[in-house]
Amino acid sequence: MGPGDLSEILKYLPKSGPAELLAGMEDDAAAFRIDNNLAVVQTVDFITPIVNDPRTFGAIAAANALSDIYAMGAAPIFALNIVSFQIKSMSSEILGSILAGGSEKVGEAGISIVGGHSVDDPIPKYGLSVTGLVKPQNLIRKQGAQVGDVLILTKPLGTGILANGLDAGIAEEKIEEVMIQVMLKLNKEAAQLMSLFNVHACTDVSGFGLLGHLREMLGSNLTAVISYEHVPILHQVWDILKYGGISSGTHSNARYLRDEVKWDGILTTQQQLVLFDSQTSGGLLIALPEDEAKDLLAKLLEVGTIDTAVIGYIENRKTVPIKVKA
Numbered sequence: 001m002g003p004g005d006l007s008e009i010l011k012y013l014p015k016s017g018p019a020e021l022l023a024g025m026e027d028d029a030a031a032f033r034i035d036n037n038l039a040v041v042q043t044v045d046f047i048t049p050i051v052n053d054p055r056t057f058g059a060i061a062a063a064n065a066l067s068d069i070y071a072m073g074a075a076p077i078f079a080l081n082i083v084s085f086q087i088k089s090m091s092s093e094i095l096g097s098i099l100a101g102g103s104e105k106v107g108e109a110g111i112s113i114v115g116g117h118s119v120d121d122p123i124p125k126y127g128l129s130v131t132g133l134v135k136p137q138n139l140i141r142k143q144g145a146q147v148g149d150v151l152i153l154t155k156p157l158g159t160g161i162l163a164n165g166l167d168a169g170i171a172e173e174k175i176e177e178v179m180i181q182v183m184l185k186l187n188k189e190a191a192q193l194m195s196l197f198n199v200h201a202c203t204d205v206s207g208f209g210l211l212g213h214l215r216e217m218l219g220s221n222l223t224a225v226i227s228y229e230h231v232p233i234l235h236q237v238w239d240i241l242k243y244g245g246i247s248s249g250t251h252s253n254a255r256y257l258r259d260e261v262k263w264d265g266i267l268t269t270q271q272q273l274v275l276f277d278s279q280t281s282g283g284l285l286i287a288l289p290e291d292e293a294k295d296l297l298a299k300l301l302e303v304g305t306i307d308t309a310v311i312g313y314i315e316n317r318k319t320v321p322i323k324v325k326a
């Protein structure tokens with residue numbers, strides 16, 4: 001669902017929650033204070049198949065669901081499966097492989113799947129509800145970035161374009177492996193390293209694209225200045241973009257922020273759209289003081305985080321919320 005549609009439906013729900021609620025619908029996951037030392041963090045996320053191999057699909061869906069827990073600076077403790085599947089038109093073996101892939105990925109996160117719910121549905125969907133824990137003082141919110149902070153992105157953009165290209169038959173098959181590796185990568189190490197620094201804000205990049213999720217971090221007073229040349233982008237996107245590859249979701253992400261982004265004049269429409277590309281299991285977007293960012297970046301690169309980079313900084317808003325320099 002696009003950002004405009006989502007904010008429209010959320011208006012039907014009450015804004016406030018219990019006094020113990022530390023984060024709610026404005027954040028990546030809900031956080032509930034148990035006592036001064038402990039908060040529970042919970043999220044739910046399920047997706048339609050994005051690759052043909054069922055085991056790989058299960059693992060990607062699990063990495064994607066875990067991501068919101070990591071974005072909050074929390075550690076997952078257990079997960080429940082959410083399954084929509086029609087055994088009679090497909091097979092129990094396929095569903096079994098999806099679940100096995102999810103279970104393996106969740107195992108990599110150090111936890112187990114301990115239950116779930118399944119419905120009969122001709123359009124397969126799979127995901128998880130994940131529960132995590134965090135000390136309330138270590139909870140990292142989507143908003144909280146400060147003027148002078150820099151922004152780190154921990155995974156390259158472009159997986160949405162690769163997925164569309166593969167779907168439309170305009171991408172070489174070997175590209176699928178690139179896309180899968182990015183999506184399978186857990187944000188676990190990035191979250192663990194983030195907890196060692198004075199991180200002011202974080203979110204994970206998913207369906208609204210880099211700029212869509214960045215916009216959510218900025219509230220009404222901050223502007224992010226993004227340096228396009230530093231944004232990690234999978235180079236395979238450029239071949240696909242010669243023939244198409246931009247989803248309607250990505251177009252709608254761009255339309256939604258039409259008046260909120262000022263572009264350097266030399267950036268092409270395609271370069272602009274890549275920054276709105278819908279990601280599945282995308283990276284973390286982290287705001288922290290400049291003098292700490294170098295060390296976090298070095299540590300992220302040490303643990304082999306793919307294509308991590310400082311992509312911009314935060315300043316006081318004078319005009320638009322986002323400026324993109326070439």
Ligand SMILES: Nc1ncnc2c1ncn2[C@@H]1O[C@H](COP(=O)(O)OP(=O)(O)OP(=O)(O)O)[C@@H](O)[C@H]1O
Pocket residue numbers: 006010013024025026027028029030045064067068204205206207
């Ligand atoms: N149907 C819904 N009812 C209540 N809250 C919802 C609903 N759908 C989304 N939300 C809330 O809206 C916010 C944005 O949701 P969205 O799924 O787009 O991002 P997210 O939770 O960060 O997941 P991801 O990072 O996987 O995209 C979250 O706080 C989420 O809990």
Ligand SMILES: [Mg+2]
Pocket residue numbers: 028067068071203204205206
């Ligand atoms: Mg999120």
